Amino acid sequence: MQANMGMAGEFRVVVKRVDGSTKIDTGYQKNLILNQGLDFFGGNNGSDMMAYCVIGSGNSQPVYTQNKLDTAIAGVSGADFSTKNNYNASTDGNLYKTNRVRKYSFSGLNNTNISELGLASTYSATTTYFLCTRALIKDSQGNPTTITVLSGEVLEIYYKVWAVYDITDKTGQINLLDGAGGSVAYNYQFKLANVGNSSYYLSQFNNVSPASSVGKYQSVCSGDLSAITASPTNKLAEISNSTMQSYVASSYKRIALLPFAVNEANGSIRTVVLDAKIGCWQIRFGSVANDSPITKTNTQTLTIPIEISWGRYEGAL
Structure with a gap:
């Protein structure tokens, strides 16, 4: 993603x-x-x-x-x-x-x-x-x-x-690992969130560094995707301890890791909101089998990795 x-x-x-x-x-x-x-x-x-x-x-x-x-x-x-x-x-x-x-x-x-x-x-x-x-x-x-x-x-x-930013939806598939050798395939749908909100789109020219976490707070919600000018509802959890994998020079990307402990985000996780400082996105998950959301219990941890990338824009301004 x-x-x-x-x-x-x-x-x-x-x-x-x-x-x-x-x-x-x-x-x-x-x-x-x-x-x-x-x-x-x-x-x-x-x-x-x-x-x-x-x-x-x-x-x-x-x-x-x-x-x-x-x-x-x-x-x-x-x-x-x-x-x-x-x-x-x-x-x-x-x-x-x-x-x-x-x-x-x-x-x-x-x-x-x-x-x-x-x-x-x-x-x-x-x-x-x-x-x-x-x-x-x-x-x-x-x-x-x-x-x-x-x-x-x-x-x-x-x-x-x-x-x-490209506002068109991006889709793909991931495998959710259960920690015991098994996995479940999920479709994802990726799009912008909170477009037009200065709280999310005035920091684009700052770095994406671990010292300041990924951004503000990352959220998981039971609500579905929203319009690009808003974000999903029915928040299950909010974390501020997201981290970044080390940056590799000339790669122009970093991997954000969103960790949820056993006492966090329990329930049906339909969407995730990522505030990455250089933008804000929302991601929807639905199992390949029947479009069911991710289900997390109080005996499980969950880590969601998301790649944040950047490059030159060569088009008309």
Whole structure:
């Protein structure tokens, strides 16, 4: 069973004159999510891929395998500027697209040439940072260009990172092991949950790490699947001790383990709700034989593994 998120990024460069008027506004341009940026979600390299913006003067063509700017000049932390987490079925179709915009302000540059930039999840110096994205600044014709920030002017970077989800149902089959060598085959149906709820869709750009568990609380319910804008009802149990298997570099996935002890989740388990920090999903179980739910008693434990994966989104925004 797999929960998946796609990533994309855009940036906008604005230069303000000393009097506050706008000298340059490039509008939004696409950037590259680096392989290292995808590895960020595995943990251990900061908690927010949008924590810092780093600017530089290099001009090499961005490639997935880069981990630094060509020539870094400065880096600053940002502040949240806006977010989008609404869903409109008539216009959004089968994709749920959310985004977060952060603003980064650079002052005191004093006649500095800027041609490249990127997001970093950690930053302590121009030689020490964890770069997640990279881009060259381009002119109105789409050609790489250099912007000169004069003394007294302020450089503002607006960075927009998108998280994109496929809202169509996913189905498959698993075998539930009984611990004594036997198994029962179950069909599963997998779909998004709580779409449009800011409590679940404003953390997509944080890592999925064991230090913070999988997310908030995982639930098992006797109720059936709901619409993607809600979640199943009739909660049987809620746990906060979900864990993650170790991340393998360049795999862009982690396995979440949802454990239920003998005194938890006893009854007929029809659905599970997974809050994975980078999204929220609901999963329905029905036996292959007769569509009956999973039945758990107070003499049994239950562990549900779910793969959480992420990658680049290359489609239209």
